[in-house]
Amino acid sequence: MDLLTLLQLLDSTVRLATPLLLACIAGLYSERAGIFDIGLEGKMLAAAFMSASVAYTTGNVWIGLLAGIGASLVLSAIHGVASITFRGNQLISGVAINFLAAGLTVVIAQSWFAQGGRTPQLAGAARFNPITLPFADALRDVPVIGPIYYELISGHTALVYVAVLIVPLTWWILYATRFGLRLRAVGENPAAVDTAGVSVVGLRFAAVGICGVLCGIAGAYLATALQAGFTKDMSAGRGYIALAALIFAKWKPWPCLWATLLFGLLQALALRPDLIQRTLGFSVQTQLLDALPYILTVVILAGFVGKAIPPRAGGAPYVKER
């Protein structure tokens, strides 16, 4: 494989990993605070739909992004009310949210645009367009570094850079701020946080809210940057892959980046079966590449290769002692 093909492959890896990374970090905040979230998929889907339709209607992608975040936050609020306020089953709530998004997006899209549950194609200012980083054109012809900078690092949409910056930011928030310390504590031992006089409910709602914002950006990226418009079920299981990546990364921010890049690479390879054939000399079934993130996650969960231990208070509603 020559350098240019490799760069193209890595370039699409980055593109495909971005929504996974955003959703994965979203899940990280929620689950570190003790709220399991299998509704990542639904929030992304709802955000994808709202961002695309509002971006189309207003012609401004930034307003679309805000609308997408808003839609995702509404679902987050439902999840929060169900699993924090009413102490319901977090897993069942997540399942309900996924179905709610899958159904509502098509029903509303059909009545709004009457195009069989899609939004019209987005163009121009209604989409996130690639950004050329400074000196990219000038450096283009420098051997090795030039193509890497021009092809791989420059030329992505703004949200890709946002996603990458969110990783160190999350690391800093979780491990260097008081809020982060409390957030992690509430996922391990909420009673201790409560005893210290900090609101468990408040912290958990904050975490679920951050999760909503990040899922909203992930969904908006799908519909307004990766593709030009919303199509039915366009999140296509990415929320679940993000969940798998989160387990793979053992609920830590930097490993989230590597895990989502790995899963992004698998998706990129599934789109280019000819590349594998050429480099390896034999063909790998694309179905195997599709299933690989899930198989890897099962293996990790089973503790055959490293053990993934979730936050201790995850999944359990907190009941204040009387």
Place this chain on the structure above:
Amino acid sequence: MDVMPKWADVVLIPVISLLLAAILSALVILAIGENPWNALKIMVEGSLGSTYGWGYTLYYATNFIFTGLAVAIAFHARMFNIGGEGQAVLGGLGVALVCLYIPFPHWSLALIAASLGAALFGAGWAIIPAYLQAKRGSHIVITTIMFNFIAAALLNYLLVGALKPAGSMEPATGKFLPGTHLPSFQEMFSTADTVLFRGAPANVSFFVAIAACVVIWALIWRTRLGYEIRAFGHSESAAKYAGISPTKIIVISMSISGALAGMMAINNVMGEAERLVLNAVEGAGFIGIAVALMGRSHPFGVFLAAILFGFLYQGGAELALWTSIPRELIVVIQALVILFTGALDNMVRMPLERFFLARRRAAKPRTKLTPAE
């Protein structure tokens, strides 16, 4: 301990949750500019107004009875089997292998063999997550989600490869052998003069589903194993103390669950399509969650809830046919049912409990005070 009378728990809460879901769905219909009352009329007319409609309603209900029972039995052991979809996909594979390669002299033999094949494959797919949960501590919800996707990829692989007949472009198996044809309701109930259930896919597997309800009821409430499953679901530590092996209960209840989900394939794969296609399950594995929650994990409740969801499915299809409301409205209704009966259960339960407590307090002092006076 019991704050509420049993009837309130079993009937009142599901009915209130269902009403809330119905009201919200009506609002959605209103919001997209259609008339909810009119929509309800079309749904009732289309699904219950003719034997044709009933034929479809009962066909869907058959699927949902199997997947609903599957989720319900796992609930009894306090496990959330979200993998019904994948188990049903594998069940379809089991049915296909039996029906493609064995020439059966009569459909009844084929039905027994196919049921066994479906149950074995479904159970096999559920045993792996169960074993991993029991022995390796991996969360069953996450592993069964992953297994849904792995099953989809596996089926995709087989249907574009080994199982596709030569020369065919479509990702599907060939037609099953003629001896495996299950009698449909039309063949069973029509007479020469009156044709009933014309063209509807409901078939003899509906009665297998009813039998499964009875068997599961007996299993849960009339056998030692059922007692152990319920005890384990009630309190794992108490069950352990009583000498019940968690590994055994987790593996057995999940394999029964998987077997039931897999057996759905005798209805949709063997009874209706008569060949294995991609996406034959059509989300029935997930609807099983709503059905089990609605039916309070009781086989009779599951039966009623499955009929209700059969009505919603067939009614939703009619709605999509006659109005501009897309079929996905039933996904919204399904989501609301899961949300209200599952996750927001306490929202309905808490005020009701307060109501019954207040009534009891109001009733008690009168009887106590009279002798003192």
